[in-house]
Every structure is written in C-alpha cells, then in structure tokens.
Amino acid sequence: MKKLLTAFFGITLVSLLLLVWIQQLNTSQGYSGTGTITVFNWGDYIDMELVERFQEETGMTVIYETFDSNEAMLTKIQQGGTTYDIAVPSEYMIEKMKEEDLLIELDHEKLPNLQYIDERFLDLSFDEGNRYSVPYFWGTVGILYNPDMLPGKTFTSWNDLWDPALKNEILLIDGAREVMGMALNSLGYSLNDTNRDHLEEALDKLNELTPNVKAIVGDENKLLMANNEAAVALVWSGDARDVMWENEALDYVVPEEGSNLWFDSMVIPKTADNVEGAHQFINFMLDPEVAAQNTEYVSYSTPNEAALNYLPEEMVTDERFYPPPELTERLEVYENLGKEMLGVYNDLFLTFKMHH
Amino acid sequence: MNRRMMRHLYMVPYVVWILVFVITPILLVLYYSFFDIHGNFSIINYERFFTPVYLKLTINSFWYAFLITFISLLVAYPTAYLLVKTRHKQLWLLLIIVPSWINLLLKAYAFIGIFGAYGAANQFLEFIGVGARQLLFTDFSFVFVAVYIFIPFMILPIFNALNGLNPALVDAANDLGASKWTTFARVIFPLTIDGVKTGCQVVFIPALSLFMLTRLIAGNRVITLGTAIEQHFLVTQDWGMGSTVAVFLILIMFVMIRLTGFRRRGV
Incomplete structure (x- = not known):
C-alpha cells in the first residue's frame, strides 16, 4: 500500500513539474495579440x-x-x-x-x-x-522517371504508362483524385468528370495498368525514387523537384493530354x-x-x-x-465534386486497388 | 456497511472508464453508421457493405489476419517452450520484448530499407547465390513484417502459461510411460491452451485492422478493412460508411472472443 501511494504521488509530482515547465516554455515564446x-x-x-x-x-x-x-x-x-x-x-x-x-x-x-x-x-x-x-x-501532377533505368524510353502521353515494358515499375500516389484523374485524362476526359460511364471506363483502363504498378504509396515515393527502387512514379511537381535534387538522373514530364494544376x-x-x-x-x-x-x-x-x-x-x-500557357491551358484544378461524387471516386479507386 | 461503501467506491474508476471510453464510443460508432453521406438517417451503408467491394475486403482482411496469427503461433510456441527451459529466461524474454518498445512507424521504415532493391535482404540473397528479387511490396514482406511486430504479444502469454506449468505433471506423465509426443499433446498443450488463446486474440484482432503497414510495406497491394475506415474518415469524410465498416469489425471481434473464449475447467 505504501509503495502504491509513493508511486501515485511520485507520478503526480513529476507530471506537475512538467506542466509548469511547458507553461514557462510557452510563455517565453510570447503571447498572441497585436504584436504577434x-x-x-x-x-x-x-x-x-x-x-x-x-x-x-x-x-x-x-x-x-x-x-x-x-x-x-x-x-x-x-x-x-x-x-x-x-x-x-x-x-x-x-x-x-x-x-x-x-x-x-x-x-x-x-x-x-x-x-x-x-x-x-x-x-x-x-x-x-x-x-x-x-x-x-x-504546380502540376506528372510523371517522374529515371531514364537510366529505361534506356530509350520517353514519356509524352499518359498512355505511355500502359507500355508492357514497364511491368512492375510504376509507383502511384495513394490518392483517388490523382489516380482516377490520370486515367480520365488518358481517355481524353476531364479530371473532374462525373459521368458514371466515363468513370467506369477509367476504372477498366486502370485495371489494365495493374501489372505495371509496383505499389500505391504516399510520401515514401520520394525516398523510393531517390533510391532507384522504381523507374517511374506519378507525383506532384513539388515532390518531383525535391527528389530531382537528390537523384540527378531523374526527369519530370507533364503529359500532353493535360493534368492537374x-x-x-x-x-x-x-x-x-x-x-x-x-x-x-x-x-x-x-x-x-x-x-x-x-x-x-x-x-x-x-x-x-x-x-x-x-x-x-x-x-x-x-x-x-x-x-x-499552351500547356497550363490544358491543366485543370480539382473542382469540389461534392461528398457523394468523392465517395464514388474513392470506391472506384478502392476497387482498382483490390484488382490483382 | 462501511466496508460495502468502500467497495462501491473502488468500483467508480472502473465503471467510469468503461462507460466513457468503451461503451460510449461503441454506441457513437453504431449511431453514426445509420447516417448517409448527407446526414440523413438510413441503412444504405449496411446495404453498401454487402456489395462485392466490401465483402472482398472483409475476406481479404480475414485471410491475412489468419495467416499472420497462424505463423506467429507457429514461431511463438516453440520459442516460448525453449525460453522456459533456458537458464536466464527473464533476460531472453526481455530481449524479445524490447523491439515492441520501438515505434511501429520506425520499424516499418527500417523494413523499407532492408527489403529494398539494394537493401540488406537482397544483398544476402545475392551472396548466397539466390539472386536479388523484389521483396518490398509483396505479400511475403507484408506477412513477415506483421509477424515480426506481433510476435512478442504471442510469446508472452504462452511463456506465462508454460512457466506456470507444474513440472511434476510432466514427470508424472513420463513415469506413467507416456512418450514425449503424448506428454506434449495430452498434458502440456492442453494445460497451456489458455495462453495460446490469449495470444491468438491479441494478434488476430489488431491484425484484422492493420492499415499503415498495408501502404508502407505492401504498397497497397494488400487492402484491409482498416484501409477502408481510414479512407472514409480522412478522405471521403463519409463517417457513416467508415462507422459501418467499424461496426462489422467490432462484431467480428466479439465473435472471435466468443469462439476463443475461456471456459474454466477443473484441473
């Protein structure tokens, strides 16, 4: 019992001390107000x-x-x-x-x-x-690729990603809008398209891409591309710039069909x-x-x-x-499609992820 | 009378805890699951759950959770058995537990390095003449890392059960002419089954809703219910559907606990 009490009071004391300390640190950074x-x-x-x-x-x-x-x-x-x-x-x-x-x-x-x-x-x-x-x-969304790993291969169109030579080489972003948008663009549709038939068509097209997809990842794509883990990645231009500083072999392309701005x-x-x-x-x-x-x-x-x-x-x-400007004219900003349409995009993306 | 009051007083923290942190959240999840994306009351989420997309997700989650639990058990039981027999067993046990103190994300990132195309694992494969191959973003690496993460939680309860086993019972079985295998199958294993059950529960249930690893290690080639919940809460903001998936997860967990439940038997 005595030990229990000691532990109880000990922990309380330490917590209080830490609280006081944090308070002091916060105040030393200055209060909010007109001067801040x-x-x-x-x-x-x-x-x-x-x-x-x-x-x-x-x-x-x-x-x-x-x-x-x-x-x-x-x-x-x-x-x-x-x-x-x-x-x-x-x-x-x-x-x-x-x-x-x-x-x-x-x-x-x-x-x-x-x-x-x-x-x-x-x-x-x-x-x-x-x-x-x-x-x-x-910035834009585009294709980051490693010419050293793909001799002779160039990218101008989204459809170049569907080349069978890229088997198991592509990293996609884990984002429904980006991946669905890419597929819609490759078919010549707007990346804000809400036509169900067009979306289904985009899903079918994505499913054909599956053999080429190495992984669908988040921010790790920068690390993976910098380390030559994959030859191609779908990325935001800002991330592309970052990785290109680290791995000078890499190149970035915004496909001609258009993309996201x-x-x-x-x-x-x-x-x-x-x-x-x-x-x-x-x-x-x-x-x-x-x-x-x-x-x-x-x-x-x-x-x-x-x-x-x-x-x-x-x-x-x-x-x-x-x-x-000729290219930026073809770029589109993501429009707010509404919760329901976003749900449709996400379910389609989920279906694509499960496709093997 | 006074003593009875005290006993009621001791119950307060427990009851408050359970009410606030267990019962209320479950009820809230249940409540949210009955609202569609526009905030109207409906059962559309439940209808949606029984479409092929979500059913396939559920089966997928089950399969991987089962695989992870099974392999963990396969490795953990002999390990625990060996540990009990060693001299400095507490030290060895500690060494197995230490990795579980390290943040899960750190471990996942470490494995990205190890399993990478130019990582340590592939260098080893080259060295022994097998040749480099793709390890990252495969089912193998996913199950491997998950097992690595969960294994301390499987070993601990089994170790405790084995450690508490009265050696006299094993001696008695030997004296009565039981072979080693019979002793294990008829004496040791049945007496440690509670440890095994606990271990399976602690591994299976979190494995069912793993989501960070599915992206980091499996590159979203493995999709589980956890992924779907994360997406619905963070991306689509469809809390209703996310809650519905969570309701089914909770239901499955209850069923699992019932199935592997403890029945006290006379020893």
Whole structure:
C-alpha cells in the first residue's frame, strides 16, 4: 500500500513539474495579440530568413508552426485553441474551409502586391475573385522517371504508362483524385468528370495498368525514387523537384493530354487574432523580391510573375516546372465534386486497388 | 456497511472508464453508421457493405489476419517452450520484448530499407547465390513484417502459461510411460491452451485492422478493412460508411472472443 501511494504521488509530482515547465516554455515564446502573428504552414516551406526580415521590418513577432497534411491542419483550426493568423492549405481544402465558414474574407486594399500575381492563377474555381485566398506556390501532377533505368524510353502521353515494358515499375500516389484523374485524362476526359460511364471506363483502363504498378504509396515515393527502387512514379511537381535534387538522373514530364494544376494558398482562418498583421504578412510575401528569394529556397513554382525577373534564368525557363500557357491551358484544378461524387471516386479507386 | 461503501467506491474508476471510453464510443460508432453521406438517417451503408467491394475486403482482411496469427503461433510456441527451459529466461524474454518498445512507424521504415532493391535482404540473397528479387511490396514482406511486430504479444502469454506449468505433471506423465509426443499433446498443450488463446486474440484482432503497414510495406497491394475506415474518415469524410465498416469489425471481434473464449475447467 505504501509503495502504491509513493508511486501515485511520485507520478503526480513529476507530471506537475512538467506542466509548469511547458507553461514557462510557452510563455517565453510570447503571447498572441497585436504584436504577434502565428503562421501555420507546411514543414520547410518558407525561407526563415524572410520571416526574420519581416519581424525586423514590422516589429512583430512571428510564431511559425508546421503541419504535414491538409487534414491535420483542418482539425487543428476547427478545434480552435491556437490563434493561427495565417494558414497555407491546398486548393480543395480552401473550398472545404469556405463551406465550413472557417475563413476570414481578405481586404484587397491591404494587399497591393496582389497585382504581381500572374493572371492565370487568379480567380479560379475554388475561390472566385480570390476573396479568401492568395496563391503561394503552384504546380502540376506528372510523371517522374529515371531514364537510366529505361534506356530509350520517353514519356509524352499518359498512355505511355500502359507500355508492357514497364511491368512492375510504376509507383502511384495513394490518392483517388490523382489516380482516377490520370486515367480520365488518358481517355481524353476531364479530371473532374462525373459521368458514371466515363468513370467506369477509367476504372477498366486502370485495371489494365495493374501489372505495371509496383505499389500505391504516399510520401515514401520520394525516398523510393531517390533510391532507384522504381523507374517511374506519378507525383506532384513539388515532390518531383525535391527528389530531382537528390537523384540527378531523374526527369519530370507533364503529359500532353493535360493534368492537374494545384495550389497552396495563403488564407486567414477564423482563429486569427491579428487580422491586420496577417494582411501585412501576406502582402510582404507577395513582394516580388521576397517571393523570388522564397522561391529560390523552396524551389516550387511561384505564381508571382514579377518575381520571375529576380530568379535565375535556367530556373524560370525550365518548362517542366514553369510550363508555357499552351500547356497550363490544358491543366485543370480539382473542382469540389461534392461528398457523394468523392465517395464514388474513392470506391472506384478502392476497387482498382483490390484488382490483382 | 462501511466496508460495502468502500467497495462501491473502488468500483467508480472502473465503471467510469468503461462507460466513457468503451461503451460510449461503441454506441457513437453504431449511431453514426445509420447516417448517409448527407446526414440523413438510413441503412444504405449496411446495404453498401454487402456489395462485392466490401465483402472482398472483409475476406481479404480475414485471410491475412489468419495467416499472420497462424505463423506467429507457429514461431511463438516453440520459442516460448525453449525460453522456459533456458537458464536466464527473464533476460531472453526481455530481449524479445524490447523491439515492441520501438515505434511501429520506425520499424516499418527500417523494413523499407532492408527489403529494398539494394537493401540488406537482397544483398544476402545475392551472396548466397539466390539472386536479388523484389521483396518490398509483396505479400511475403507484408506477412513477415506483421509477424515480426506481433510476435512478442504471442510469446508472452504462452511463456506465462508454460512457466506456470507444474513440472511434476510432466514427470508424472513420463513415469506413467507416456512418450514425449503424448506428454506434449495430452498434458502440456492442453494445460497451456489458455495462453495460446490469449495470444491468438491479441494478434488476430489488431491484425484484422492493420492499415499503415498495408501502404508502407505492401504498397497497397494488400487492402484491409482498416484501409477502408481510414479512407472514409480522412478522405471521403463519409463517417457513416467508415462507422459501418467499424461496426462489422467490432462484431467480428466479439465473435472471435466468443469462439476463443475461456471456459474454466477443473484441473
């Protein structure tokens, strides 16, 4: 009994001490309020030097927190708790957050630098008139492949993936929209198609791809491609850029039939405590010189047209990551298909996964 | 009277725990399962579960969970038997348990490296002359890693049962002329069957709903009910369907526990 009591009180004491410690650490980071903004972004998705510059220029303190998936970010914002002033969700999530009334409308008067954004990337279906969001980085979905492992093979069309020579060589993304979209595009349909016959046709086409599919994976695809585990992968251009730094043999292609155009955009969630500061931060990030420096660090494609002038020539003229307007015209943003259609897409994707 | 009050008082933590963390969540899952994607009350989810897609998923999950449990048992019983006979058995036991302290995700990533095209496993295969082959993203690697992860949970209860076995009973069987095999089959195994049952339950039930490994090690070539639940909650946001799949998982687990249930017999 005595031992039990000792253990009980011992554990309580240790927990209390840890609690006090954590409290102290939190307070030393500064309270939220007018002098502070809390930025909620993907990991390693900003040049921290710029955050410091922003702090110096405005005298505000920036608390920088990161998330690793749109869903995780959504959950934290729904729960409240932390007063996030800026978040950087992907386009489909912005649509969802809009529906759930989690965003604060932007005051365009306070964002004069919005003029530098390329018109191709403004006023898109997920946020008409950019009432809630400002594009931060953008990209495509395409084919990452290793020419060394596939001598003589080139990719121009999605249909090149169906080549029997690629048996057991392809890594797919574990995402229903991406994989179904690829199949729909390869058939010449829109990746937002909701026609049941077209979707069934896409599933049949995917099932024919099964022998070529090595695995359907998540973020591990970067590791696997960097280590030459597979010759071909369906990837987001941002990930492709990352892996290509690590494994220089790799090449990236956006197929000619068209593909997905994605965005990560800055928004001000309802949890914001310092809306004024948030606008200042967004405007600062839109400054061409700042955007250029950030782009050089992150190496994704920037939507900031004026920033391109400050970037190295070979980066901007790389059509794999800055496709010309002729190609971007053929790219489509994922539209919110509604829960029911998303369910249909997912069940079809599940059926494809089970096909052997 | 006072003593009776105290006994009631002791029950409070248990009852509260069970109510809040076991009964309520199960009821909530059951409740959600009766709503379609638009939040209307309906049994459409149950109709959907009995379509070929989900039935195939269920059978798939069962098959792999069965395979994992069976292989774990096949390896664990002799291991536990050997452990009981060794001198420093607590130390050996500890060595088997230690890997289960390491995070599952870390272990999975380690196996991606080991089973990779240029990983240690393939280097070994080359060395012994078999030649490199695809190991990652196969049924073999999935079952192997799952067994590796679950095996401590199979060994522990069997070890405890064997350790608690009165050696005099084995001696008696020998004295009465039983062969080694008869002693094992008629004395040792029946007396440790409860350990085996516990082990099978602790392995089979989580194996039924494995989902991280199916992606990391099997590259989604193995699809289980766990994958479907994860997708419905995170991607489609169709909590109703996710809950329905969970309801069936819970039902299956109850049936399994009933089947492998303990019946106290006089010894």
